[in-house]
Amino acid sequence: MTLHRADLRRPFPDGLGQRLTGATVTTLSRRAKYGLIDTDRGDTLIFHLGMSGRWRIDPSEIGKHDHFVIETAKHRLALNDPRRFGSVDLVPTGELAEWPAFKALGPEPLGPDFSARHLAAAFKDRIAPVKALLLDQRVVAGLGNIYVCEALYLSGIAPTRAAGTITRPRLEKLVTAIREVLEAAIEAGGSTLRDYARPDGELGYFAKQWRVYGREGEPCECGGLVERRVDSGRSTFWCPKCQR
DNA sequence: CGTGTGCCCTGACAGC
DNA sequence: TGCTGTCAGGGCACAC
Numbered sequence: 001m002t003l004h005r006a007d008l009r010r011p012f013p014d015g016l017g018q019r020l021t022g023a024t025v026t027t028l029s030r031r032a033k034y035g036l037i038d039t040d041r042g043d044t045l046i047f048h049l050g051m052s053g054r055w056r057i058d059p060s061e062i063g064k065h066d067h068f069v070i071e072t073a074k075h076r077l078a079l080n081d082p083r084r085f086g087s088v089d090l091v092p093t094g095e096l097a098e099w100p101a102f103k104a105l106g107p108e109p110l111g112p113d114f115s116a117r118h119l120a121a122a123f124k125d126r127i128a129p130v131k132a133l134l135l136d137q138r139v140v141a142g143l144g145n146i147y148v149c150e151a152l153y154l155s156g157i158a159p160t161r162a163a164g165t166i167t168r169p170r171l172e173k174l175v176t177a178i179r180e181v182l183e184a185a186i187e188a189g190g191s192t193l194r195d196y197a198r199p200d201g202e203l204g205y206f207a208k209q210w211r212v213y214g215r216e217g218e219p220c221e222c223g224g225l226v227e228r229r230v231d232s233g234r235s236t237f238w239c240p241k242c243q244r
Numbered sequence: 245c246g247t248g249t250g251c252c253c254t255g256a257c258a259g260c
Numbered sequence: 261t262g263c264t265g266t267c268a269g270g271g272c273a274c275a276c
């Protein structure tokens with residue numbers, strides 16, 4: 001294991017090398033936008049790819065942004081992250097549930113605990129825009145900017161709408177739309193924006209299926225035009241005519 | 245507590 | 261061919 005700098009979003013954990021060297025990987029999994037690698041030493045390596053991170057498998061050479069490199073028996077894995085918005089943490093597996101970023105995490109959107117009932121409870125009395133709450137990982141875990149825009153479009157809900165004012169039938173539609181968007185994206189191999197690639201190097205083709213994201217000024221099926229707005233530096237794309 | 249803003253950082257791209 | 265400005269899949273600290 002080699003570190004090529006001292007930190008990403010935050011410093012790499014102390015003792016990373018000693019705790020990983022010689023360990024055997026027992027399980028690979030995911031929670032929200034974090035990847036989890038369990039070892040037989042009782043530790044879990046938690047990584048987040050941020051906006052620009054990727055794992056490079058057996059790279060021909062170690063590049064400028066290959067910050068963290070793991071050698072396994074068969075492969076070399078390089079965590080490459082130009083913007084360094086990603087993170088690496090090492091936590092005892094038994095303490096994962098108490099890990100700060102996981103403790104308050106909402107349900108997985110494709111799991112059994114995500115429902116209109118859950119959203120109704122999370123949105124109750126909230127005046128914040130529904131888009132902001134869907135991006136809040138404590139409400140639902142793992143949705144990002146693109147998929148939230150797409151799901152709100154599919155369910156006909158304006159991103160600016162106060163979350164607590166959405167009726168139950170429309171929350172049902174929203175839950176369905178979120179699942180549909182995620183399943184379609186997974187099926188297509190992810191979303192390509194600029195340079196995202198799948199582990200095999202192929203691009204993710206879900207971008208071609210975006211209905212509103214990145215389509216400012218283009219016509220919606222309803223005859224309206226897709227608009228873009230920016231809130232605290234992040235873009236929202238939506239059709240004001242069919243999203244209310 | 246809930247809400248909204250701005251920053252972390254680099255690279256790609258458009259326009260001049 | 262540079263240069264400059266804008267924008268980007270996320271998360272979190274901070275102010276009110």
